[in-house]
Amino acid sequence: MAVNGACFFAAGFPTTVRCCAKPSSSGKFKPNPAVANTTRRFAVSTEESITTETTTDFVEDGRLKNKVVEGENINPYVLELEKTELEYKSSRKSLNDYFEESRNFIKSSGGGVGGPPRWFSPLDCGSRLNNSPLLLYLPGIDGVGLGLRTHHSTLGKIFNLWCLHIPVKDRTSFLGLVKLVERTVRSENHRSPSKPIYLVGESLGACLALAVAARNPDIDLVLVLVNPATCFEKSQLQPLAPLLEIMPFQHQFGLPYILSLMTGDPLKMVIDNARKGVPLLEIVEGLSQDAVVIPSNLDVLAALLPRETLLWKLNMLKVASKFANSHLHAVKAQTLVLSSGRDQLLPSEEEGQRLNRVLPKCQNRSYSGSGHFLLLEDVFDLATLIKGSAFYRRGAHQDYVSDYVPPTPLEFKQIYEPNRLFLLAISSVMLSTLEDGKIVRGLAGIPSEGPVLFVGYHMLMGFELAPMVSNFLLERNIFLRGLAHPVLFIRTQKERLLPPLSQFxxxxxMGAVPVSGTNLYKLLASKAHVLLYPGGGREASHRKGEQYKLFWPEQSEFVRMAARFGAKIVPFGVVGEDDFGEVVFDYDDQMRIPFLRDYIEAVADELGVRVRTEEDGEVGNQNMHRLGILPKFPGRFYYYFGKPIETEGMHELRDREKAHELYLQIKSEVEKCIGFLKEKRETDPYRNILARLSYQATNGSTSEVPTFDI
Known part of the structure; x- marks a missing residue:
C-alpha cells in the first residue's frame, strides 16, 4: 500500500484517529459522507492540511511568548508550570485509555478486525514545528497501533506522526509488512528527500524497523527500538505456540499468561512518582486503578489476541527475529534502543547491550524497573528522550542550533525536580548590573533581547550551571545555550571507559551545544543568549588551591565573533565552590600513579576529539579525569553579572589588537566580579546553611533568603 500522505476517514474506522491511505485509482479521494459529517473531536484532514505545518508558541530565540495578564507581562513558564500536575494526572490514566481506545477499534468493523494493515494519524497531536520529520510507529504483538498514546501530544509537536494498525484478522506475512512499510518509506523519502524518517518499533515492530533499514541503506532512517524481539529465541513465549495449537480456549492459558508478564515493577513506580513529588495518596490511587484496569479489560485483549491471531503473531515473531538478525550487518541507520530490566516476555536488557555492540550507530537506554510495555508506563516521555539523546534532527545532518527544540514547561519540571534539594541547599544569590551601573538583586540587568554572550568563571565540576540556567528561565524566560565539551555529544567508538552519553x-x-566557532556563529546569528567558559574543563577540573583562578587562552577567541553580530557581552563571576567541597585528589596526583595515568590517557584516546590542541601549557590540557572531592557543609552560591558591554557598531574590533584589548578587559571584569563576591559574602548573615534553614523554617521553604547589603 503506497501512502502519499493524504488522509481521510475510512468507513467504520474509529473517530479517535484519522486514516492515512492511498488515493483511489482515479486519483481523487472518496471519504465516506456519512462518516465525514459525524460530529466528533477529530477533524478530517486533506492532503493540503497535513503537509502544511504550523508553528508552536516559541519565538525566534527559543523562548515561549510572554503572556499579558491584566496588563502585565507574565513569564509563561511560571504560568505553564502550574498546569503540569493536571497533565501528569492525565498521563496516569494511560493504561485505561489504551484499553478504551482499543475497544473502540474493535467495535469499528473496518478499524478493529477487518481490512488490510493501514496508517492512521492521531488527532490529539499538537501543532507541529516547521519542517517536522515523519515518524512511523510500528506496533508490537497487539497490532492495534496505540502503543504511543501517552506520547501523542508531545510527539505531535515535533513530528508528523503516523501509526500502523494491523487488524485482528489480518494475516499479512512479516515480509508483506516489511514491503508495506518500505513502500511508505520510499514514497515519503521521494516527497522529502532531505528529511530523515523515524521508525519507532516495539518488539515485533522493532524487527520490522530493522528489516526496512537493512533493505534501504540509501534512505536516511532513524530507528527507535523498544524491547526489540530480535531475542525471541530466548523468550518465555517460545513454548507457548505449541501449547496454543492443541488447546481449544486461549482464556485458559495463553492470554492470562501474557497478562501476568506485561506490567512493570509496582514498587519502582511508587519510587519514581515519589521522586517527582507526587502525593502518596495519588500514587496509591494510581496503582489501585491499574490493578483494577487489567483484569477488567481481559475481554479487550481477548478480542485483540484471539487464539488464532495469537498463534499467528507468535509464529511471525519467530520469523521476524530470524530475518532481522540475519540482516543486522546491513543496518547503517542511527539507532536508539530502549530496554526494560523487568521485561518478562523478552530478555530485553541483555538484547539492548548486544545490539549496542553490533550496530555501528547505536545508543542504549535501560529502564531497570520497567516491564515489556515500556511505552505505556509513566517512566519517560519519548519526545523528551529523543531530544535529550540528540536524535532529533530535521535535515540530513545534525544541527545543534537549528534543530534544537526547547523543553516544554512539563519537560523542564521533570528536569528541575531531581535538583530541587540541591538548589534549596545552596540558596543562590543572583546579582546583576543595570545600564546605569547600579547593582541589584535578581536578573533585572540581563538584556532581554539577544544576541547576548555571557563570559565567566567555570566553577568546580560545573556546579553553578543548574542554579543559573533554572533562574534565567524562571525569572526572565531566557534559555541559556551553553557551549560544552564534545564528550557530552559524540563517541568515535563504542563506550568502554567514557561515561555513557545518557548521563548528559x-x-x-536544556540547550548545550558542542563548543566550536561554527556553533558560536550560529547561536549569535539566531540571537540566542549564549554561555561561554573560556577556561573550559581546565577551570572546572582545577587542581588543589586553584579555586577562582582563570585559565583563559591567550587568543581573543570570541570578541570579534560577538562584534560581528553586535552582541552584548556580559562578564560574570561565581563563588561558593570552596564552601561546598575541597579538591583533595587532583589531576597532578593521579598522573603520578602509573595505572591512573594510563587510564586518563586511554580515556583521551577513546574520546578521539581534543579541544584547544593549538594551545600550549595548562590551557591546552583538557584531559578528562575524575576529581577526588571532600564534601563540606553546603555553602551558598553567589553570582554577579557585570554591566553588559556593547559591541554593536564597534568596527574597530575587527582589528585583532583592539579585539584583544577588549578580551583582556572582559577577563579583568570577571576577576573583579569574583573579588567583589568573595568580599561581600563575608558579611552575609545567611552564608551558613543552618541560618538559611532557620529562616526558611520561620518564613516558608519557598521564601527568598536575605543576603548582604548591596
Missing amino acids: DTFRA
Missing part, C-alpha cells in the same frame, strides 16, 4: 541527556535537552 539533561544538558543537551
